[in-house]
Amino acid sequence: MARSGSKNVTRMPARRSQSGSSSAPTGPVAVEDLNPFHIAQNQFDTAAQYLKLKPWLREILIRPKRQLIVSIPTRMDDGGYKVFEGYRVQHSIARGPAKGGIRFHPTVTLDEVKALACWMTWKCATVGIPFGGAKGGVVCNPKEMSLGELERMTRRYTSEISFIIGPERDIPAPDVYTDAQTMAWIMDTYSMNAGATALGVVTGKPLSVGGSLGRHEATARGCSYIIREACKEMRINLRGATVAVQGYGNAGSIAARLLHAMGARIIAVSDSRGGILNTNAGIVPERAEERKRKRGTVVGLPETEKISNADLLTLPCDILIPAALENQITVQNAHAIRARIVAEAANGPTTPAADRVLFKNGIKVLPDILANAGGVTVSYFEWVQGLQSFFWTEDEVNKKLESIMIRAYAEVQKRAREFNVDMRTAAYILAVGRVAETTLTRGIYP
Ligand code: NAD
Secondary structure, three states, rough: OOOOOOOOOOEEEEOOOOOOOOOOOOOOOOOOOHHHHHHHHHHHHHHHHHOOOOOOHHHHHHHHOOOEEEEEEOOOOOEEEEEEEEEEEEEHHHHHOOOEEEEOOOOOOOHHHHHHHHHHHHHHHHHHOOOOOEEEEEEEEEEHHHHHHHHHHHHHHHHHHHHOOOOOOEEEEEEOOOOHHHHHHHHHHHHHHEEEEEHOOOOOOOOOOOOOOOOHHHHHHHHHHHHHHHHHHOOOOOOOEEEEEEOOOOHHHHHHHHHHHHEEEEEEEEOOEEEOOOOOOOOHHHHHHHHHHHHOOOOOOOOOEOOOOOHHHOOEEEEEEOOOOOOEEEEOOOOOOEEEEEOOOOOOOOOOOHHHHHHHHOOOOEHHHHHOOHHHHHHHHHOOOOOOOOOOOOOHHHHHHHHHHHHHHHHHHHHHHHHHHHHHHHHHHHHHHHHHHHHHOOOOOO
């Protein structure tokens, strides 16, 4: 992923994706703006044009409602203090409380968080759940921090943003390098200050503190349902279909496991340290997960050969799942993508210029705001269960998730046909149309 804080750059030389291929094309340098917020604006503008929205309404809809930057002084294990920078952006509360994950990563920037917050608004609207959009991030490297340091940093960050979050205001969840434990600390910190346990303040919590069955797998499960619908439409038999997965965390590893259980052959997977390939027999996802758990990377799994993250993206396969970070498929490598379907488990992995190349080449992109919406959908279920203190079975959760994902796929597909556009534009037309309608019906205060 390219650094994304270059606010004033409107056109800049495209940089190599973070996967850093040595085989990147060496021809003339393409120009492409990789700032995620500019990309989010660009995607919004395309839909706004189809919907013929008035300029003033466009401005209201795209601008984040609230942006908070906080300093997080944290006691480190050596007795010293380090001050981390954190963000919480609420893009929209038009359709309900703001909702979105928290990311701990060294390259987090305010513009990245703004983009991720916008995408949450459109994602919730695409699947029709009553939330707005938000996102949070802390610039840090969790891989170099102890559990104690992470806990102290998380608790102070929670305290700093506590006056804008809450069960009816803004509900965080896990994202890159945050997990159920992080959510438990956030819930506890918020609750200690409120003087009462607030189950609804975060989702993605451990089961022992009010989490929902099925939440851990929800992003990947939702993605697998969307892939299954696309395969039906394209007459691709999932049994035996070949799959490559970039990023082997919550979204990627579970997507590999679920698709493998549906009969697909996982030919390649990767994480931040590189990728592995076995085109003949395929990779058993559970073995790769075990390797990552024990050694910190999938690389080195027996009976696989090593490949780079960049080479994984251009493998011939039926389904490519980017499940890591933004800006992985850019104008530089889009022409080399040989998958039939690109299912975006990650947020923002494909740039608008790359989208156009993929569309022209007949590759079906299942956009992030549809393909990874399973996570926020089950977060919604978790929030509802927490508010009612009445918990559902895993089967109930999965069945409700499946029906929402199937409905959303059909609604996006309908717009793709109606407007003769790709699935991303269709999803944006659906989502932006819904948020615009709510905004106009509520009226502009005062
Ligand atoms: P995670 O922290 O569980 O996993 C991230 C994975 O990506 C790790 O395996 C890491 O090694 C790998 N990675 C990091 N940098 C990489 C690189 N440059 N190349 C290849 N792999 C790299 O995070 P996650 O929750 O699985 O999130 C992954 C993506 O999915 C993000 O874009 C996130 O916003 C999106 N997402 C997650 C959820 C969720 O519920 N967790 C929901 C919707 C979308």
